[in-house]
Amino acid sequence: MSSDEAWSTPSNDALLLSLVSPSTTGVKAIGHSFHPKFTYSIFGDSEEIFGYKNLEINLQYNASDMRPNLSVTYSKQFPAVGETEATDITGILRELLPDVAFQKKKEFETAVSSLRKDWTPPGKLAKTFRCHGNTFEIWKGNLADPAVKQVVSRIQILAPLFIEGGTTINVDDSDADRWTVFLLYQKKRTSNDADSNPYIFAGYSTVYRFFHFRPLTPPVSPSESDVEKATLAQDFDLSELPCRSRISQFIILPLFQGKGLGLRLYSHIFGEYIQHPQTVEITVEDPNEAFDDLRDISDLHYLRQLPEFRALRINTAITIPKVGAAPNNIVDQAAYDAVRAKAKMAPRQFARVLEMHLMSQLPEPVRPGISPEKQATKATKEQEHEYRLWRLILKKRIYKHNKDALGELEIPERIAKLEETVSSVEFDYARLLIKAEEQLKNMAEDERKHGAAVTAADGISGSVANGKRKATEDEAEPASKKARVEDE
Numbered sequence: 129m130s131s132d133e134a135w136s137t138p139s140n141d142a143l144l145l146s147l148v149s150p151s152t153t154g155v156k157a158i159g160h161s162f163h164p165k166f167t168y169s170i171f172g173d174s175e176e177i178f179g180y181k182n183l184e185i186n187l188q189y190n191a192s193d194m195r196p197n198l199s200v201t202y203s204k205q206f207p208a209v210g211e212t213e214a215t216d217i218t219g220i221l222r223e224l225l226p227d228v229a230f231q232k233k234k235e236f237e238t239a240v241s242s243l244r245k246d247w248t249p250p251g252k253l254a255k256t257f258r259c260h261g262n263t264f265e266i267w268k269g270n271l272a273d274p275a276v277k278q279v280v281s282r283i284q285i286l287a288p289l290f291i292e293g294g295t296t297i298n299v300d301d302s303d304a305d306r307w308t309v310f311l312l313y314q315k316k317r318t319s320n321d322a323d324s325n326p327y328i329f330a331g332y333s334t335v336y337r338f339f340h341f342r343p344l345t346p347p348v349s350p351s352e353s354d355v356e357k358a359t360l361a362q363d364f365d366l367s368e369l370p371c372r373s374r375i376s377q378f379i380i381l382p383l384f385q386g387k388g389l390g391l392r393l394y395s396h397i398f399g400e401y402i403q404h405p406q407t408v409e410i411t412v413e414d415p416n417e418a419f420d421d422l423r424d425i426s427d428l429h430y431l432r433q434l435p436e437f438r439a440l441r442i443n444t445a446i447t448i449p450k451v452g453a454a455p456n457n458i459v460d461q462a463a464y465d466a467v468r469a470k471a472k473m474a475p476r477q478f479a480r481v482l483e484m485h486l487m488s489q490l491p492e493p494v495r496p497g498i499s500p501e502k503q504a505t506k507a508t509k510e511q512e513h514e515y516r517l518w519r520l521i522l523k524k525r526i527y528k529h530n531k532d533a534l535g536e537l538e539i540p541e542r543i544a545k546l547e548e549t550v551s552s553v554e555f556d557y558a559r560l561l562i563k564a565e566e567q568l569k570n571m572a573e574d575e576r577k578h579g580a581a582v583t584a585a586d587g588i589s590g591s592v593a594n595g596k597r598k599a600t601e602d603e604a605e606p607a608s609k610k611a612r613v614e615d616e
């Protein structure tokens with residue numbers, strides 16, 4: 129072990145987060161504490177902290193108002209030698225935590241125990257639902273609201289700690305009002321613990337409103353930013369302009385993961401923007417694999433509620449030419465565009481979910497699955513034809529998406545690469561379709577065991593009775609993703 133190593137501690141191990149609530153002796157932990165996934169953006173690429181022995185960095189949060197408290201303990205600190213000195217942990221974390229996090233432990237405990245029992249999260253209650261027998265609430269607010277800003281400045285260190293590439297928002301920006309914040313809380317039954325506040329923070333998401341650029345007629349079109357500047361210079365209420373709403377940060381705390389809460393939060397947010405008249409498109413900023421899955425499944429559940437989506441079919445009357453371009457209109461393009469516009473989905477996301485759905489509708493002998501074994505029943509010619517048409521839709525989109533990269537390959541190599549990618553997307557769809565079914569079963573089981581799944585404050589109901597979620601056409605019950613095969 130080098131002398132540097134003896135003084136180094138992996139920063140992901142050193143940092144420990146926990147939720148606490150008041151107790152007679154100060155504070156007590158709620159559930160288990162948890163380590164961050166990433167600290168490279170805070171402590172450097174090697175995720176090591178130099179200069180301490182037996183280092184512990186405890187970041188405690190009051191579970192309701194998320195007041196943070198940082199404590200750094202160690203048995204020995206490296207004595208500075210020239211420019212080599214122990215990492216300034218507090219100095220580094222001051223960049224990401226509000227001043228209140230650096231108060232003395234006693235002050236923190238006093239503040240936690242004196243928080244009003246009737247304290248409620250900032251913003252407005254948007255939805256109440258039950259999950260695994262517990263009650264959860266989603267609160268919605270705008271970053272321009274000082275109470276929302278306070279919570280965001282306390283919690284947003286979670287973005288770099290749990291999202292790869294996650295960054296914080298400048299809460300003091302002049303465009304703060306473009307951010308909408310969704311806060312997810314578990315609400316305990318107050319009768320069990322009459323002395324403490326019933327809210328326990330479980331996760332959050334931020335959504336940014338972009339001006340929706342509509343290109344002017346060429347050839348004199350100004351740039352997008354010029355159009356935006358010119359538009360905003362006029363006396364408009366920005367919140368009334370058409371926009372793209374982009375989910376930026378999305379986190380469920382480790383204590384609450386794997387219970388379907390991410391799916392429900394995403395689903396609620398999606399439903400809100402489906403009903404938001406100014407939102408033209410709902411997008412997601414750099415989703416990761418886990419979020420991609422959640423989004424794909426959720427979007428699939430949502431779209432399958434729409435009769436016009438279910439009506440989108442493969443036109444099996446189309447013949448496939450031996451040479452030349454693949455046929456257009458394998459799925460009716462006008463109907464396709466209309467459903468996509470209604471669902472406010474970005475083109476690629478909508479295409480993926482439709483492909484997934486159409487794959488699930490293929491006759492069993494030709495329907496791809498996750499097992500490499502051939503189907504027991506031999507496919508008819510018609511069934512083979514339908515499968516080839518489905519594969520063409522997928523192939524065409526993937527080819528278009530990767531035209532430049534594929535264009536660099538020789539033709540036989542290009543064909544092989546395309547086939548390989550299509551097959552791996554098929555596999556991914558089969559995996560997601562199974563997961564989507566499992567999630568419906570989980571939710572139905574939860575509802576059967578614990579009673580009504582959802583009581584909506586916002587009109588988005590979520591009954592999953594009989595394994596099928598009921599939804600009006602304006603409702604959403606979706607799920608999400610990461611780097612996709614065809615994006616390589």
Ligand SMILES: CC(=O)SCCNC(=O)CCNC(=O)[C@H](O)C(C)(C)COP(=O)(O)OP(=O)(O)OC[C@H]1O[C@@H](n2cnc3c(N)ncnc32)[C@H](O)[C@@H]1OP(=O)(O)O
Binds near residue numbers: 412419422
């Ligand atoms: C835009 C962005 O911000 S991208 C970054 C996304 N955020 C992060 O990666 C931060 C860290 N991670 C997280 O916050 C969370 O893990 C998320 C947001 C990715 C997922 O949230 P969760 O609440 O855990 O999702 P959810 O519970 O709906 O699904 C997760 C798993 O639980 C399973 N599950 C869902 N409901 C149930 C249930 N009732 N019973 C049992 N299992 C369930 C799902 O099938 C899924 O399984 P998988 O792990 O095999 O994929």
